[in-house]
Amino acid sequence: MLTPSRPVIKIGISACLLGSPVRFNGGHKESRLCSETLARHFEFVPICPEVAIGLGTPREPIRLVGEPTNPRAVGTVHPELDVSDALTAYGERIAAELDDLSGYILMQKSPSCGMERVKVYQANGHPVDGGGSGLFARALMQAWPDLPVEEDGRLNDPVLRENFLSRVFAHAEWQRLRDTGLTRKALVDFHSRYKYQLMATDPLQYKALGRMVATIGKMPLDEFAPTYFRQLMQALKKTASRGNHSNVLQHLSGYLKRDIGSEDKQELQHLITQYREGVVPLVVPLTLLKHHFRRHPDRYVANQAYLQPHPENLSLRNAI
Structure with missing residues (x-):
C-alpha cells in the first residue's frame, strides 16, 4: 500500500x-x-x-x-x-x-x-x-x-540507504517541477530548498552551485537547467559526514538564537556535539531542532528539504 x-x-x-x-x-x-x-x-x-x-x-x-x-x-x-x-x-x-x-x-x-x-x-x-x-x-x-x-x-548500509532515498525524492521533485513547467524562479526556489542538503553532502558544490544559480539569467533556461540538475545530483550522491551534518545543524540552530533561552541553546548544542562524536544518531538533535521550529516557525527553514527529505516513517535517520 x-x-x-x-x-x-x-x-x-x-x-x-x-x-x-x-x-x-x-x-x-x-x-x-x-x-x-x-x-x-x-x-x-x-x-x-x-x-x-x-x-x-x-x-x-x-x-x-x-x-x-x-x-x-x-x-x-x-x-x-x-x-x-x-x-x-x-x-x-x-x-x-x-x-x-x-x-x-x-x-x-x-x-x-x-x-x-x-x-x-x-x-x-x-x-x-x-x-x-x-x-x-x-x-x-x-x-x-x-x-x-x-x-x-x-x-x-544505513548511510547509503538514506543517501539513495534522499536523492530519489529530490529527483522526483525535480521531475514534477519540470513537468509542470520550469521557470527561472521555480529553479531558484528549488535550489534554495536544497541548500542545506547540499551543505551536508558537498560543501564545495554547495558554494559552486550557488554561484551558478546567481548567473541563471545569462543563458537560456533549457540549457541551464539540465547542467544545473546534473551537477546537483552528482553533489547529492556524496554521503554526508557527521562533521558536515553537525555544521548544518549549527547553521539551522542559528535561526533560533533570538527565540530560545540559554538552557534550550545549551541542550541543543549538547546534542549536536553528541551526534558529532557518534554518541547519538542524527534523528536526536534533528527532533529537538524541529520541536523548536514548531514553536518558533521560520518560513525559510520550514522550506528546507534537509529537515525532512523523505517520509518520517521510513526512519532513515535513526541509524546514521
Missing part, C-alpha cells in the same frame, strides 16, 4: 528482488527491505533483462568476459551464446521508454544488472581485479547519468 500523502514515485528494480522466480536457477533474491518496507512508499517497476531478451527460466548462467571496460556477456557452458548486444540494447530501450522513473535498484554481482564490481573473467579463467558493470545496468547508467541508482546489497 503506497503512502497516500505524497505523489506516486516510480522506481525501477531487478524483478528477482521482489521475489519473482526469474533467476537462472528458477529462484529469486527477494529483498524484504524492497518488497515490504519500500513498497509502501514507491511504485516499483520490476524488470528482468535476461528474461526480457528471451533467455528462459531456468537457463544457462551467463558471465562477463574480456576487458572490464567493455566486456561481453556469454554462456558459462556454451561461450558461443553471446547476449552482450541484446542486453545493452534492452538497457537503452528501457531508458528511452521509462523516462518517469526517479530511481533504480539493481541486483548486485549480476552480469546483466550489477552496478559495479561484477566479476569479469580473463581468458585464463581468472577474474580481473575490480570487476566491471552488468551490461544492462551500464546502458541504463550511461543513458540516465542523473538517475539515482543503487544495488540491493549496498542498501543494507
Whole structure:
C-alpha cells in the first residue's frame, strides 16, 4: 500500500528482488527491505533483462568476459551464446521508454544488472581485479547519468540507504517541477530548498552551485537547467559526514538564537556535539531542532528539504 500523502514515485528494480522466480536457477533474491518496507512508499517497476531478451527460466548462467571496460556477456557452458548486444540494447530501450522513473535498484554481482564490481573473467579463467558493470545496468547508467541508482546489497548500509532515498525524492521533485513547467524562479526556489542538503553532502558544490544559480539569467533556461540538475545530483550522491551534518545543524540552530533561552541553546548544542562524536544518531538533535521550529516557525527553514527529505516513517535517520 503506497503512502497516500505524497505523489506516486516510480522506481525501477531487478524483478528477482521482489521475489519473482526469474533467476537462472528458477529462484529469486527477494529483498524484504524492497518488497515490504519500500513498497509502501514507491511504485516499483520490476524488470528482468535476461528474461526480457528471451533467455528462459531456468537457463544457462551467463558471465562477463574480456576487458572490464567493455566486456561481453556469454554462456558459462556454451561461450558461443553471446547476449552482450541484446542486453545493452534492452538497457537503452528501457531508458528511452521509462523516462518517469526517479530511481533504480539493481541486483548486485549480476552480469546483466550489477552496478559495479561484477566479476569479469580473463581468458585464463581468472577474474580481473575490480570487476566491471552488468551490461544492462551500464546502458541504463550511461543513458540516465542523473538517475539515482543503487544495488540491493549496498542498501543494507544505513548511510547509503538514506543517501539513495534522499536523492530519489529530490529527483522526483525535480521531475514534477519540470513537468509542470520550469521557470527561472521555480529553479531558484528549488535550489534554495536544497541548500542545506547540499551543505551536508558537498560543501564545495554547495558554494559552486550557488554561484551558478546567481548567473541563471545569462543563458537560456533549457540549457541551464539540465547542467544545473546534473551537477546537483552528482553533489547529492556524496554521503554526508557527521562533521558536515553537525555544521548544518549549527547553521539551522542559528535561526533560533533570538527565540530560545540559554538552557534550550545549551541542550541543543549538547546534542549536536553528541551526534558529532557518534554518541547519538542524527534523528536526536534533528527532533529537538524541529520541536523548536514548531514553536518558533521560520518560513525559510520550514522550506528546507534537509529537515525532512523523505517520509518520517521510513526512519532513515535513526541509524546514521
